[in-house]
Structures are given as structure tokens and as C-alpha cells.
Amino acid sequence: MDQQLNIRTELEYGLFNNLRHGQYILGTEVFELEKQLARFIGVKHCISVGSGTDALLLSLLAADVSALDEVITSPFNFIAAAQMIAFIGAKPVFVDIDPETYNLDVNLLEAAITPQTRAIIPANLYGQCADYDSINAIAQTYRLMVIEDATQSFGARYKNRWSGSLTQMSCTGFTPSKPLGAYGDAGACFTNDDLLADKLRRLRVHGQKERYHHELIGINSRLDTIQANVLLAKLKIFPKEITARMEVGNRYTESLQNKVKTPVIQSYNQSCYSQYTIEVDERDLVRDKLAKRGIPTAVNYPLPLHLQPALSYLIQDKGSLPIAEAASKRVLSLPMDAYLTPEMQQEIIDAVKNAVK
Structure with a gap:
């Protein structure tokens, strides 16, 4: 809005x-x-x-x-x-x-x-x-x-x-x-x-x-x-929004990097943070705790593509792509928006820290 x-x-x-x-x-x-x-x-x-x-x-x-x-x-x-x-x-x-x-x-x-x-x-x-x-x-x-x-x-x-x-x-x-x-x-x-x-x-x-x-x-x-x-209309303000998204992403990382696995941005990259995704243990439990505090989260992606029923004919068994499979069980995306105020973000940060204790 x-x-x-x-x-x-x-x-x-x-x-x-x-x-x-x-x-x-x-x-x-x-x-x-x-x-x-x-x-x-x-x-x-x-x-x-x-x-x-x-x-x-x-x-x-x-x-x-x-x-x-x-x-x-x-x-x-x-x-x-x-x-x-x-x-x-x-x-x-x-x-x-x-x-x-x-x-x-x-x-x-x-x-x-x-x-x-x-x-x-x-x-x-x-x-x-x-x-x-x-x-x-x-x-x-x-x-x-x-x-x-x-x-x-x-x-x-x-x-x-x-x-x-x-x-x-x-x-x-x-x-x-x-x-x-x-x-x-x-x-x-x-x-x-x-x-x-x-x-x-x-x-x-x-x-x-x-x-x-x-x-x-x-x-x-x-x-x-x-x-x-x-x-x-959106393209006119897009560069400013990208800068704002980067600031939100950096603020998340500075506050959460010792509590959860935060995004690793390569030195030659600038991310636009289409999502801000962390990794956590006991993801479902963490999601439930955040939901109770009114904080929405998303899981992208809970089932790797080689294990999707529609692609089962490719015959790539469970365990064949271990990094993707491991990530699918741990990733959790937090609210990310160019208009997320520092106060709103701090509330999310505090809730995440409390949820992963």
C-alpha cells in the first residue's frame, strides 16, 4: 500500500x-x-x-x-x-x-x-x-x-x-x-x-x-x-526501492548472523533480496512461534525438483542431490519489503531471536 x-x-x-x-x-x-x-x-x-x-x-x-x-x-x-x-x-x-x-x-x-x-x-x-x-x-x-x-x-x-x-x-x-x-x-x-x-x-x-x-x-x-x-510507474522508483531492500537485508544480517544462518552474498554481488532467507533448526517450530506473534514466513522450496511427482520419471533418487535436499528442510524466508520500517524490522528480529533460543 x-x-x-x-x-x-x-x-x-x-x-x-x-x-x-x-x-x-x-x-x-x-x-x-x-x-x-x-x-x-x-x-x-x-x-x-x-x-x-x-x-x-x-x-x-x-x-x-x-x-x-x-x-x-x-x-x-x-x-x-x-x-x-x-x-x-x-x-x-x-x-x-x-x-x-x-x-x-x-x-x-x-x-x-x-x-x-x-x-x-x-x-x-x-x-x-x-x-x-x-x-x-x-x-x-x-x-x-x-x-x-x-x-x-x-x-x-x-x-x-x-x-x-x-x-x-x-x-x-x-x-x-x-x-x-x-x-x-x-x-x-x-x-x-x-x-x-x-x-x-x-x-x-x-x-x-x-x-x-x-x-x-x-x-x-x-x-x-x-x-x-x-x-x-513502478520502474520510476525501482532504483530507490532496491537500495531500501538492500538496507533491510543488511540490517537483518547484522542482527541475526550469530543466531541463525544468514544469507551469504558474494563480494562481487549485490542482491536485490527478492526474499530474505535464513536457515534454522526445527523450522516448523520456529514458524509456529513467529506465527503466534503475527509474523508471516514462507518456505521456498520445501521439496527439491528432482523429488517432485511430476518429474519422477527422471529417476533421481532421494539423496542424489544432498545440498538441495538439506536446504529444503531448513530454509525460512522472513518478511522483506522496501517499506519495512526499522521499528517493524526490529520486532521481527526480536521474534526470530526468541524463537530460535
Whole structure:
């Protein structure tokens, strides 16, 4: 609500202007948003789409991933990337995570590459980017496409570069819970490659470059103009909000680092803290104690992807990815918001300290 009050004038102007001109899908504001998003992270092309999941699917299609191919990704993430790999008939191959950052462990990456490997999708978990210099170097050796999954990291930085600009192609989602969130589903793909950008633009409109002339098998994934107006208004204050989120994250860490396992942010990274996630013993008990004090928490993710029933055909048994499995039993996300006051945060900190005694 605090954020909405800050941008109410811009929101109302954009929404009423949309009602006046009546271009509800791919209106002029959509293309303006694409320009501003591309400029923000420093790439040539932004291709807006209907959701973050669509962005992943379209990226895979643009990379020519197809049935019988393999795509390496993380088992400790939301299912969207793995699901879209499986959806097009390819095989998700999971590489275990780094126990400190929860991102894909680059030391295990090369051993997972086979002649069938086509691409790598590293997930930037909890707002921190994976080690892209190492990942890109390995991918270049084996001529693989790297698709940055920036769904949780839009607004983060890696070695002074913005998340979303770190690979040949990237994708993100703008669901309401994200640091930059729409008022519904929305997403985008990013690239510096003119040919990939052109292909993505065709794929999002049923594979057509001109009306009723379909060159590719695509889908319908167009960003509606109302969501573009929301994101344009939010983008104006987004840099300040990222700074505020970092301050909240730093305050949490300073106060809790001797009580629980706090996030480890690599020296070359700046996290946007899409979530602030700690590790605790007896997680359910800690959650119950916090809930009794009116403090909401979340568990992302309680079951690693290789153990999900939908992906059981991959036959990766329990114990095969021990770091992801261990983290899934211990992680707990605390309230995180750019508008969390020091007083509100101190109440949370005190409650956590009391809960883990």
C-alpha cells in the first residue's frame, strides 16, 4: 500500500489513458516499457511477454531446444524452468547447489554436460546472481546456450552488471511479489542478439512476423497494456526501492548472523533480496512461534525438483542431490519489503531471536 500511494498519480494517469485509447494488448506503453527495461539493464532488446514462465518457454524455443535435448538447471527453485524444459520434450538435468548461495554449483557443472546438452538455465535464487563468468566460460567451451533465469534477481548486480544482461539471453517474471512486480502476470526476455530478439518477437505472437503469415510454431504471450502501465510507474522508483531492500537485508544480517544462518552474498554481488532467507533448526517450530506473534514466513522450496511427482520419471533418487535436499528442510524466508520500517524490522528480529533460543 505504501508503494501504491507513492505512484498513485502515475498509475491512475496510465490506466485511464489506456481506457481512452483502447489498445489493451501491445499498446504503445508496452513498447515504451520494453525500451526502458532494456535501457535499465543495458541490453539492446527487451521482449515483453505474458509471464515469467512464458519467458522461459520462449527462450528455450528461441534457442532451438527440442525433444531429446538436455538442459541443465537447478533443483532448488520454482518448477517453472524445469517444467518448461520437460514441456517441450527435452530432459531437465539437475546440478546440485552451492550451500552458501543456493545457486547452481559451478564446480559440478562440467561433469553434467553430455553430447545431448543444449543449454544451461542457472537460477538466481533469493535475489543473488550465480557465478556467470564461470558458467559462461564452461558453456563457451561446449558451445552451449546460457539462459539467465533472472526471475528472482531483477534489480541485482553481478560484477557491476545488471542481472538480465549476463548471458546470451535472459528471462524474468514480474508477478506482484517480485521486487519489480505488476498487478498480475507479466514477464520479459532480454538479449543483445538481433536475430534472437526477432525470433522471440515472432514466437510470442504465434510465430508470425506479419499478420496471418506464420513462419514458426509459437504461442500467444503478449503483455497487456495495463500491466505495462503499472510497471512503467513502478520502474520510476525501482532504483530507490532496491537500495531500501538492500538496507533491510543488511540490517537483518547484522542482527541475526550469530543466531541463525544468514544469507551469504558474494563480494562481487549485490542482491536485490527478492526474499530474505535464513536457515534454522526445527523450522516448523520456529514458524509456529513467529506465527503466534503475527509474523508471516514462507518456505521456498520445501521439496527439491528432482523429488517432485511430476518429474519422477527422471529417476533421481532421494539423496542424489544432498545440498538441495538439506536446504529444503531448513530454509525460512522472513518478511522483506522496501517499506519495512526499522521499528517493524526490529520486532521481527526480536521474534526470530526468541524463537530460535
